[in-house]
Amino acid sequence: MRYIMKISVVLLLFLSTLAHGQGQKDYSPSPENLETRHWFQEVRFGLFIHWGVYSILGDGEWVMNNQNISIDAYEKLPTFFNPVAFDAEEWVKMAKDAGMKYITITSRHHDGFSMFDTKANSYDIVDGTPYGKDVLKQLADACHKEGIKLFFYYSLLDWHSDDYYPRGRTGTNISGRNAGDWDNYISFMKTQLTELLTNYGDIAGIWFDGHWDQKEWDGKKFGKLQVDWHYDEIYKLIHDLQPQCLIGNNHHLAPIEGEDFQMFEKDLPGKNTTGFGTPASDIGQLPLEVCETINGSWGFNLQDRSHKSEKELVHYMVKAAGHGSNLLLNVGPMPNGKIQEEHKESLKKMGQWMRENGETIYATSAGPVPPTEEMASTQKEKTIYLHLLEQDDKVFVKDFDLNIKTVKLYKDKSTLVHQKNGFGLLVQIPKDKLDPLDTIIEITLK
Template sequence: MTMQPWFPEAKLGIFVHWGIYAVDGVPESWSFFGGDLSRDTYMKQLKGFTASRYRPEDWARLFVRAGAKYAVLTTKHHDGVALWDTARTDLSVATRSPAARDLVGPFTEALRHHGLRVGLYFSHSDWSHPDYPTVRPSVLQRPWVDNRFAMPAPGQEEPERWERFLAQVHRGQIRELLSRYRPDLLWFDGAWERDERQWRMKELREEILKLRPRTVLNGRMLGHGDYATPELGVPILPPEGPWELCYTIGDAWGHQPGDTAHKSVPELVRVFAETIGHGGNLLLNTGPREDGTIQPDHAERLEGLGQWIRRNQEAVYSTDRGMPYGHHYGPSMLAGDRRTLFLVCFDPPRGFVEVRGLRNTVRKISVLGTGEELSHRVVGGFPSHRIPGVVRIDAPTLCDPQATVLALELDGEIELYRGQGAG
């Protein structure tokens, strides 16, 4: 699988969970799946979904100021409600809500106008379509999915209806998104309710790439995606290949008025730095209100993250994953030529910053954002065994309030010592 080069270079994307669930501020889809309210009550939110202040140009400008290079919109969550005028079902905000129009097209146009890549989220699951809950997987990987919105009772399967759903709705709506909006990225979700063979995932991938050969596909395709998608926490051991952490500003994905536990800008900077230091992208989520406005607390966090990125952009874009932990107490990134090492310091250094196992000679050290040059010395080591000493860097005079980044210019491509030392 060949990854499109723009994706690992992007570093930051914005996830937008927007749908009728914002009307009453309930969990998206899960609130009726789990029985917290009836499906009829949930669907009554269609009547209150207006998108009356939806200004996708404002969204795009905010995302640019945040430092993002792409954004992903929930075109259809597990509830089956489409944000575009789909010809495959009658369940869309274009036909069943006061919004009464396609909301996906303006989103894609605004992003492209501001130089952002277009990502469209689409759930494989559809807990509203009558033909969806008609077959069971051979193995229930997650027992709680044995739910009448998701699958029939044992012995009540109707395979012909499942095939009709796949052909007319699942494949049909994906083809609509591809042909109408030409997304750079398709972000799938909800594949856990069927086996790979039931979804025909291999065939789906082939069909998508035949229609749009450069489309990036996320990992929720049961082995047929392009990258991994851990959720809500930076992995201790990051995936080997391309990956992306999807993460919320608050606790919820969609807009919920009671969700006020917003992460601070320093918290988001930390998660972002740890993610890109491990070689991943951060897909940071916001949930607009039903009218299409992004709440000020979320906009403030996005602006704050963007300010830090601008101060330190040399260490963000066009960099690769840095050193494994243990060489430096914090994330690190490498410039594309592997001759500049960036060290992230979350706390103001006391006295000095230390780098272990660096075989290179350090030619120059400076602080991003201020340009201050720092002195350093090498302590210890065992040169006859090619075991390097510890590089101790004088603490900077001024530190960034979120995280200070030091740039170490090396005498060549980075070379690390990973042994146990001489006895």
């Protein structure tokens, strides 16, 4: 029976590899990589930046696909993309003041336009725009100066390149797309990744997106992969060039060999509110990251007014940390290079909250009380931080059977009345000490 089970496990792993794409064989992370993983697990908060020529149209980063803009029409956008108000140092200071420890920025999105000085083609910000300067180089220099680590988002799919062929499931109605050679496209990506990991100093990670474009989709789940992404070669290239560099892939699947962290798009780990979320059964043992928008869009969207409140953002941060995950919070800069004032204000408020409560988030692990709409918990050694997300002066934590030494209010360290029995833990908080955003209880274990 054990022999049969062993064969079954091997077969499942083999089928999983075929479905997901071949990873980096026999990958063993370097000491530098493990050190970056440890850092990544503790920092908890980063800034996502979606920025490209699509910002001119003010309709998000998928505008080329959503409006079926032809190749020749879209190619006009770079000719009047001139973000003269871009200030890399201001962006980095904004992130740092918000309590963020790293920045992830789009180096090339699905429209195929590169926001850096690439020699792989001339469809880039240096060769194709009146601005003519490398914004990633400016941002990299500012990040290194301020001790903020830098990740590059890199799109695997490309609506512009003929060599992205066979076509995936998106961009199918964009006119001007022709047949090309897949192997040439893989070579193109290798060239660009080599540039990104050679010309911009130490890079903390590569954030891949678009794998799902080449997978069959029946409306409920992903099916067979129709191409070879050559992850075995691409992942090895990255780790060889910069061993400390983490690799993540937004494929909504279990981690593939060679990846160093696992991300979740607009969803907490194990949830599936989007319909394309990663199943709980596919959560691995790698460091985790949740990415979310401040409003409803990744790229600049002129008409998007659904800006999340301070309370919503704080609660999402707390729930992410309660899952043992980082939160990568996105802004979509305007075409002039400035960040929307509403988003700058949101980040300012988050920074103030993190300065007051960051001890309960940074360098913590998921606590013993799983996140719900009512509460979440984080833990640091023998200290549990119970975050109460609703204003209730009497809180019951079911099945809490750990040995308690003290129960205090985090904000002023005042002792709280509590009672523990066979059913769980009951805590009473003075009504005048309830926090409208998040009342934090500090539980010290014996």
